[in-house]
Amino acid sequence: MQLFEVFQIYAFIQKLKQLEERVQELKAETGENFTKYERQIAKSIRQITGTTESVKQKEHELLNISCDPHCPQYISIAALAKKLVANYKRPGNPAFAQAFLIVRIASKAPHVMDLILAELNKACIYTVPKHYSRSAIAFGSNEAYYKALGFQEDDQGKRLRASTVI
Numbered sequence: 001m002q003l004f005e006v007f008q009i010y011a012f013i014q015k016l017k018q019l020e021e022r023v024q025e026l027k028a029e030t031g032e033n034f035t036k037y038e039r040q041i042a043k044s045i046r047q048i049t050g051t052t053e054s055v056k057q058k059e060h061e062l063l064n065i066s067c068d069p070h071c072p073q074y075i076s077i078a079a080l081a082k083k084l085v086a087n088y089k090r091p092g093n094p095a096f097a098q099a100f101l102i103v104r105i106a107s108k109a110p111h112v113m114d115l116i117l118a119e120l121n122k123a124c125i126y127t128v129p130k131h132y133s134r135s136a137i138a139f140g141s142n143e144a145y146y147k148a149l150g151f152q153e154d155d156q157g158k159r160l161r162a163s164t165v166i
Contacts, residue, residue: 016118019078026072037071038079045080045087048101050094059104066109080105081115085123 027034044061048054066076084102087093106113139145 012114012118013121016078016081016115016122019074019115023075023078026075034071034075034079037065037068037076038083040065041076041079042083042087045083045098046090048094048097050097052100055097055101055104059101062101062105063108077109077112077115080112081119084116085119088123 026032041062044058044065048058062080065071066073066080068076084098087098088095102113102116106116134145139148
């Protein structure tokens with residue numbers, strides 16, 4: 001993983017922490033309980049099936065919840081990211097349908113993707129932001145491929161990962 005990608009993941013996690021702090025502050029100030037919206041989000045996510053119709057319907061429901069004037073958008077978005085990642089652990093989970101839902105929602109609200117990536121990284125630190133397929137056409141040589149992956153060479157010509165250079 002290249003240094004830029006490490007900082008990018010760190011920025012996503014910082015953004016998630018700030019959002020969680022804002023949620024806690026709002027709950028403390030207003031005394032309101034937004035669990036009703038969190039339950040609606042969780043229910044919609046659990047009801048996703050592997051059909052395009054289901055994904056479109058749940059996308060519409062989730063976007064309506066996030067636009068509800070009674071619930072601040074950052075609370076619904078934080079709950080959405082948390083519930084989506086938590087639902088991946090459920091047995092029988094339609095992961096491809098959920099991934100499709102994430103892409104559809106992120107195309108309409110791009111800031112959601114940063115929070116989902118931060119939640120994914122909290123759940124599994126081995127999330128990788130990029131994957132390069134090894135192809136002679138794309139890279140030409142093994143050295144170019146390894147350089148794209150973030151490897152560097154020391155003075156003796158030995159390959160080093162960017163994470164070991166830091």
